[in-house]
Structure formats: structure tokens, C-alpha cells
Amino acid sequence: MSNTFGSKYKVTTYGESHGVAIGGVIDGCPAGLAYDAEMMAHEMARRHEGARSTTRHEADTVEILSGIHEGYTLGTPIAFKIANNDARSDDYDTLKELYRPGHADYTYEARYGRRDHRGGGRASGRETAARVAAGAIAKMVLADKGISVHAAIAESISTPSDDSSGGVITCTIEGVKAGIGDPVFNKLNAHLAAAMMSIPSAIGFEMGAGFAAARMTGSQYRDKWRGDGTMATESNHCGGIQGGISNGMPIEFRVAFHPVVTIGQATECIDRQGQVRIWEPQGRHDSNHLPRTIVVVEAMAAMTIADYLV
Amino acid sequence: MSNTFGSKYKVTTYGESHGVAIGGVIDGCPAGLAYDAEMMAHEMARRHEGARSTTRHEADTVEILSGIHEGYTLGTPIAFKIANNDARSDDYDTLKELYRPGHADYTYEARYGRRDHRGGGRASGRETAARVAAGAIAKMVLADKGISVHAAIAESISTPSDDSSGGVITCTIEGVKAGIGDPVFNKLNAHLAAAMMSIPSAIGFEMGAGFAAARMTGSQYRDKWRGDGTMATESNHCGGIQGGISNGMPIEFRVAFHPVVTIGQATECIDRQGQVRIWEPQGRHDSNHLPRTIVVVEAMAAMTIADYLV
């Protein structure tokens, strides 16, 4: 249950930040799809270069272990592996007994009774590299069907010099025909929400007009039919989904991310007795993770749509 | 996949608005739980009485068909049925060939090639009665573990006389211990988001500080440890979840709902050729659905938490 996304285009990821490797297995990718290694490298670079402020230089080469033969997918599981090359884990020794504020240190220990404390372990943002790899292949599946995904930063405060920031990413999916999604519990918008809220630091999600729609009247909100012989509407307040099912308009949503919680300052942590202890961060951290999160949002969106179409 | 919620406390619902009945099957409810029929009736009444402006008077009695014996759950599936008593379906005859704006009429037909057009069919808000019934039993499961769920209207514009409104519902879950949730894709917040976005008219979701957190700095956002020997924090901007796992603080989130899309006025629909046709609504509709949605939010929250604890 835990580390798998999707029910038809199923992605299971693995890996701790400072373990041997991270990676995943994609089960359900259709056979006969051309694998685009260049596009994969480009997507991984987008995630890496988004983060100019980090000093951890990883190659992040995606090694394909199975499921692709002579350049085409076989329909069997595509396993991939991304080595953890540059892991200076002694930076983290002091964290072994401490719980940082805003991190999952304490909750992982409450859940499992132990954790890999080095660099956030499984809870590290490094985990998103596996999402980007799985998302790149999902995009290949979608491109084959004329569907594209595009995200961008919609809002971001300028990052203070001694502190960190977050922001809002907007995402548009174009080319999804009407009729994709399921009613009641498994609405397309519900799956998109879960996909987005699973991204590290995500704290809010809205379709179309979103929270602003809560302040509209019904006649302001509801999207008028164009009435021109198409099934299109004039506005797109609903974000392209009605009753959990796509209506053929672009699918539009926004995701809010809270700021980076590790900042380059002495930080009040607690120990296992709940007593305050001061920690001086030594590791490398972004002060704003949004540039590298754009491609993660796209990856999760692509995986969500692919799950309905394979 | 479509009509089931949860993987351990599994709820499958069924029913069209004007069919024989709506209802559900709960698979995974623990054995030996006392069934509180009075509480069930109370929850159903909360959903019904929330909607004072509707004129459709349904008893909405929940008939238990299985899984409860001599007042206690057996551990076997609990099937329940809610009769559709008062279904004046000829009100809807004119809708057979029309797609209303803001409704799922067109998307259901795009998905299935046909639909039950009477009163919204499967996409009707009536479907939420089954959620409330399943949620009432989930609350019995949670009460047994000292967990309570409480929702309330946080924002709602006053409803214009000739039009409709929506709003924002806030929800707090108290008593969840630290350590509940799963990492990466199946984060507790991701499941809550999916649960909430699956409610009819939901259009936005945020944990804790939510979208406002996107405008904070890291030092403003991150919750300080109290350092008093507990693992509690001073603020709760994260909404009680870190890395997808509960941290022992109250779980807090908000859900935005767009306004009711059927209003008592001549409405521009389209037909199957995409041409505009005017429809005069005859059915009974709320002008603000938030009062009856409060208990639905609680029901989905209870089902989400129960899914981790059974």
C-alpha cells in the first residue's frame, strides 16, 4: 500500500537518501513504446538544475534494469536505479538522536520505531528523483496519445537572505479527452489531489477557481457552454473536471508548497526525552525548492493521467 | 477501483438518485464493536436537517442487511440500504437529452455512453447519504480508540436571494497518536485530500496553514517544539502531519466548496449536438449545501483515519 502509486500504471519506489541507491519499478507500462533516453536525461536535469543553490552534485543517471529491449518497452516491469553517488553522511551524525522541527524525523520513528537518520532517509527530497524518472516514462505514454503536461511557478515570495521560502505551482494538462475519471470516491480530481499532496512540502491543492470559487455565486461560478457545436465552455472554473470525470477542457490545478524547513541557522531540535537541543545545520539545502519541484508536479500529474489510460 | 474507498476499512457504495435504493458494503470493520443505532440515526438527521431549504423529505432510514448480530459487529461485511422513497422522477424528463452547465451530465455520458438522467443519477448529492452511513460506523470505530472528528463552516457568503453559494468547511481530528500514515505516495494528508476532493462540489483542500504557508518564510512556518518533555509543538502550521505521518497534534484541514450549480432560473444547457437549449429547473435544490455537507466531511475524515487503524 505504502510505496506504490496508481492501480494500472503502477509505480513502486524505493530508497533512502544515503543508502546504496534509489529507484523504482513501473508495472503496467504498455508494450511497444519507444523509450526516449534523451528525454529521460532532460527531465532528470530539469530536476537537478532547478536547484542551483544546492552544492550536492549528483549525476542522477537513470539505469534501466529491465522491461526495455532493443529500445522498446516489453510490457513487463521497467525497473530503474539511480545510484547515490555523493553521500557525505557524517554531516548527519549529530542528528541521530535529534528530531528537527518541520521534518519527519519524529514521525518516522513513531511509525517504525527507527529511521535512517542520514539526510532524511526515506523522507528526503531526494526521493523525488524516482518520481521524475517514473514520470518521464509516463509522459512518453501520454505524448503517444497527444497529451502534454506543463507546470510553472505561479507565486513565490523572494527568498530572504537568511531564511527560506515556498510558493505555488500551477499545472495544466492538455489533450485529455472527455470521459476520463471515475465517479464517487475515485474522481480524477481526487487522484490529482492525492498525487500532489504526496509531494514533499505540498500543503494545499485546488482545481480551477479553487478557494476563490467558495466566494462566488452559482451564476458566477458555473462555466457557460459555448454552444458552438462543441462541448467546450467559455470559462474553466471547474478546472476541466465535472463529477470526477474530464470534460475535454484543459485540466488546471494549483499546488501550494510551504517553505523549506531547514535554514542555515542554529535550530531548536528536541531529543527523545522531548528536551530542546541546539543543532547547527551542516548539510546542503535549497533555500527555495520550487524550481526543482516543477518537474515533480509534472511527473505526478503525468503518472495520474497515465493510470487511467494504459 | 471506482466505487470503493479505503484499503482496510473498505467502503463500497452504490445507487442512483432515483433508483430503488442507495447503500453500501463496509468490509473490514472489526468484530465485537457495539453498533449504535441511535447515533446512526442522529448522523443521518444531521445530513438531512442541514438542508432546510430542500423540500424532498426522505426518511433516510439505514437498514442493516448483514454483519451485525445481537447488537455487535461480526467482522463480516456490513451491508446497508437506504430506500429512495420520494422520487418524483418525471420532473427530470426534459433533462434526458440535455447537459446542464456545472453538472456531470455530459461527462458521465462521455465516460459510459449513457446515464440515468433522473436527479443526477449516480452523480447526485444523494449519494452522500451512503457516505454518512459508512462514516457513522467509522466514527464508532474511532470513538472506541478515543478519536473524535469535528467539522464546521469556516466561511460562507450569505446566499443571494436568486442565486446560490458555497464556502469553506474546516475539520479537526483529535486523539490520533503519532505514527499513523505512510511515507511517499500514501501519506495521510494525501489520503485526506483525496477523501475530501471526492465530495461533490469540493474544489480545494489545504492542511494547517495551507495556501497561506506559501507566503511564509521557513522560520515563520516551521512549528517550534514546546520542549516541555512532550513531543508537542507551539503552533500547528503543518496541520498535525509531517512526512505523511501524524505527529500527535490535532489534524487540521480545510475544504473549499464551489456554490450549488443549479439555481432557480432559466438555464442555458446544450444538447448532444452542442446547441444551446433553455431549461427551466423544476426539481428541488438547496441554495447552499454547506450545512448538510458538514457531516459528509466528518464521515470522509472518519473513514480515512479508520482505514489506518482497523
Next chain:
Amino acid sequence: MSNTFGSKYKVTTYGESHGVAIGGVIDGCPAGLAYDAEMMAHEMARRHEGARSTTRHEADTVEILSGIHEGYTLGTPIAFKIANNDARSDDYDTLKELYRPGHADYTYEARYGRRDHRGGGRASGRETAARVAAGAIAKMVLADKGISVHAAIAESISTPSDDSSGGVITCTIEGVKAGIGDPVFNKLNAHLAAAMMSIPSAIGFEMGAGFAAARMTGSQYRDKWRGDGTMATESNHCGGIQGGISNGMPIEFRVAFHPVVTIGQATECIDRQGQVRIWEPQGRHDSNHLPRTIVVVEAMAAMTIADYLV
């Protein structure tokens, strides 16, 4: 997990033998399928009339609660209910504190801490009525694709006058094209085996040549290609499945059922202290359940195949 069969044509059943009703919800049946009420009644009668020796006369009318509108499936969940009309449950009062040999009385209590002791509760053979109903609709799905399922008694000892018997049922599925099934864990033969072994009293399963194949040499066993421009083989020792995937030949398997374990004689039960207590059976029981099990085997086979094709 427990009471659901299938992952695409998903059937969830409910009900205790002497509760209000038994029934189920089918989620995943395609939209636009004509519902054949006569065929449904015929299938239910096959299950009922197979059991001439029983004196419990149930109408076993299948009431459809949802998912069918104007004679056609909607694509939404099909809920159905079969009332428990004739439940003389006081026959079973003496069983409340006893565990019969060969029954699930003790294991249900070990699993759940309690049980509905009347007529076997959830473990009763009555539960198979819900399978037959769900299977009848699966057969409608398959008939639409040119697939038929046919089972028959292959072996059965003549039932001794004072005792009971079991036997072997053979089943053939015709019309399944090559390419249905999944590799490795979710082989079509693995799903068929699970489906058959889930039927009450099933104790063995074999594909094609089955256990006899264990005594063949490779050159005797492997099915020769006809070589006539088709992909057919001369023999069908493999039972129509290679590597978990159908090869276009008829799918053939056999299921062994142990004899009925309730016999009309004084029976050594034990109580909760593990002490022997004599019980005189009063209820109504078949002495050979195979005639009424034929249609159950077909139902489970149809549900298994439908799960791949919807």
C-alpha cells in the same frame, strides 16, 4: 481484501445464512449491457434445483437495487439483494457453544472472537447464491464476447444411505482468445485456482492433464503444434494456458470437492474447553452438494475471465 473478488470486474458479497439478506455489489460491469432477467432466474434455479435433497425452499429472487436503468447496465455499481426467507434459526440454538467437526465454527471464532452460529453464518453454503448472481452477470459480459463456460460432474461416488459424498467437477471455457492473463504472480491459471479453491468444500485444483502430468515425460506432455497455419495444438495437456496467458485453446480444469461434512448422525463436537459433546443435527443438509455446485464453478470461472476483459 476479504470479501471482494477481482480487480476490474470487482464483486463484493455480504450476508450471513440467517441474517436479513445476502447479496453483493458488482463494480466494473461495462455500461450498455442488456440485463437478462430470465437468464438470472435460470441460473439461480440451477443452483436451487441441483439440491433436490434439501428441504429448505427459498425463492432466491435476485432484487437489483442499482446500476441498471431501462434494461441496460449504467456502468455504475450493480447492487443486488437476496432475501433470507426461510430461516428456522432455532434449529441451531444448541450449536451456539459447540464447534462441529469439518466446519468453520472454531476457525471463525478464532479469527473474529465471535460468530453468527445460525446455519453456518457467513461460512454457510448459502453464501454461494451471491456468487451465482454475480456470475450470471459475468456470463452476460462474456456471452457478448463469444465466450461460454460449461461445467459438469466428472466423478462422484454414489452417496451412501447414511452418509455423504463429494466428487470432482470439470469445467471448460470456450472462446477465450490468445493473450489473456498476466505473467509471474497473476497468471490466469493462478487466478482460476484461487477462484475455485474459494468455493466451499473445494480441496483440489488442476489444469489440463493436472496431477497426471507429473508422471509424464516432457515429450509425452508438451502439446504438439498442429502446424496447419493456426496456432492450435493437437492435445491440450496444459489446459489452454502457457506462462499464465491463454493460448486460444479451450481452457480446461478440474476441481475436487470433499464430501459434505454434516451427516444425519450423532456427531462429536467440542465445546470452548475442547471437551467432546454430542450433537444431534436437526437442520436440513444435502448429502451431496455437487449438483448445486456446478453452477457455482461456472460462476467463479466467468467472474475470473470477466475480470480480464472488462
Next chain:
Amino acid sequence: MSNTFGSKYKVTTYGESHGVAIGGVIDGCPAGLAYDAEMMAHEMARRHEGARSTTRHEADTVEILSGIHEGYTLGTPIAFKIANNDARSDDYDTLKELYRPGHADYTYEARYGRRDHRGGGRASGRETAARVAAGAIAKMVLADKGISVHAAIAESISTPSDDSSGGVITCTIEGVKAGIGDPVFNKLNAHLAAAMMSIPSAIGFEMGAGFAAARMTGSQYRDKWRGDGTMATESNHCGGIQGGISNGMPIEFRVAFHPVVTIGQATECIDRQGQVRIWEPQGRHDSNHLPRTIVVVEAMAAMTIADYLV
């Protein structure tokens, strides 16, 4: 759906016989379990040494990529990789356009439109190495709970010099308490049947007395209670499971395997036009796979039981 086994102790495997690697991801292994590398090596050797007649010498070292830290499981996914060292794939060039009898060559192509023809690709017996690795960790989980699994060859004809043979493997699971399993569709015996029938060459499965029970009377078949204050029975014809739930007796079953289908002789294959073509096998093949299958049966049994207990 396809390449995952289990719903709580979830094992997803990947890999083609002559690709870069085979392996898997175990999601759901409890945290805090000591990882026994020596036992893992021993299990892999049992699979390898079972096959003395093969000349393909693989190290089959299991490389752990994640989920284990300082010798203990973290509760996060355990990914493992087994390199394909010795893959003389040009042996198989002639097979690219041919379908062998008794193999999955044709069915994989019917399913996916293509296949990796080298050494059976995904359908190769090599895939079972990943099962043995995942099963070894499942055994560590079970050992912690006092449960052991033991399989042995029960029947096997002596292998003819120019041909191949199969046989029957028996398996006993000891230490499973009463109350493990689910009713109706997800019976423990149904899951064991699916697990066993998923093993390459498996063609029959029976619990306890199995097919022989079909020829017994009820009074012969049903297991008498000992009546000595325990819940044990004198015989174990049911194989330790009643109504799909363990009864505390040893769990006993048998699996029939058809003979190896590749034999060292000129073989009638067909091409894509269904015309006979003669193929001279060049690869390395066992003449009897049962010795190396014993540990695979144990692995699948261990994974099945672990799935209920984690």
C-alpha cells in the same frame, strides 16, 4: 496488478532472463527485523545447487539497495537486485521468429505484441530467483513468530536419459495459530493455491487429502476432534484450514509440476504463419526442475503466510 504478490507483505519482481538484472521490491516488511545475509545466501544456493544438471553458473548474489540500515529493516521498501552474469544470448537467436511447444513464446507475443526471446525473457525459470530472495526475507519474518516452512519432493519418476520429468512437491507450514485467513473469496487455501499455481510448470494443487477426499464419505473425511482439551484433530484431511481460516494444525498441501518442456532433441516449433519449423536446442536446461523448485515452493508459502501476519 501483474507482477505484484500480496497485499500487505507486497513483493513486486522484475527482470528478463538475459537483461541487465532481475530483482524485486518488498513493501510491507516490518521494521526492526534483523537481516540474515547468511540465510539469504543459503536459500539462493539451495535454488542453484538443486539444479546440478544445468551448466549455467551464476553467482546469484542478492544485492540489497534499500530498506536495511545497520543490519535491521527500516520498514521502508527493501529493493534487491540480482545481476544476470552469464548470459550467452546468441544461443537464442534462432528462436526470435519461432514459438516452441510447451513454452510461453506465443502467448507472450499474443499478450504484448512482442517479447524478449532470449532464454524465455520474463517467462524464464530464472525469474524464480527473485521469488527465493523475497521468500527468504518472508521466512525471517515468520521465524520471528515461530513459523517454519518445509517442502520436499513427494513423487518423481526417474528421468529418462533422453527426455525430461516433473513430479509432486509436498509442503508443510508449522506454527501458524488458529484464526489466520479470510472468509469467502480470500481464503488462506485460495491464496496458497494462487501462490503455488504461479510457479513455472505448476499444474495442480491440493490441500490435505486433496483429490483423494473426493472419493471419501463424509464420516471418513471429516477430522475428529481429539477432545483432549486442545482444539487439535486426530487426522488432518483438511490440511489445517477450515472455511478459509487456519485451525492451528499444520498446514499441508501438495503441488504437481509438469515435466520440463525443453528437451535435448530436434523440436517442432511453429513460425508466425503457423508453419512447422525444426529447432535444435542449444541452451542449457535442467532435465528435472524439481530439486531447484523445492525452495521456490517454500518461498511462495512463506510470502503467502507473511502477507497475513505483517
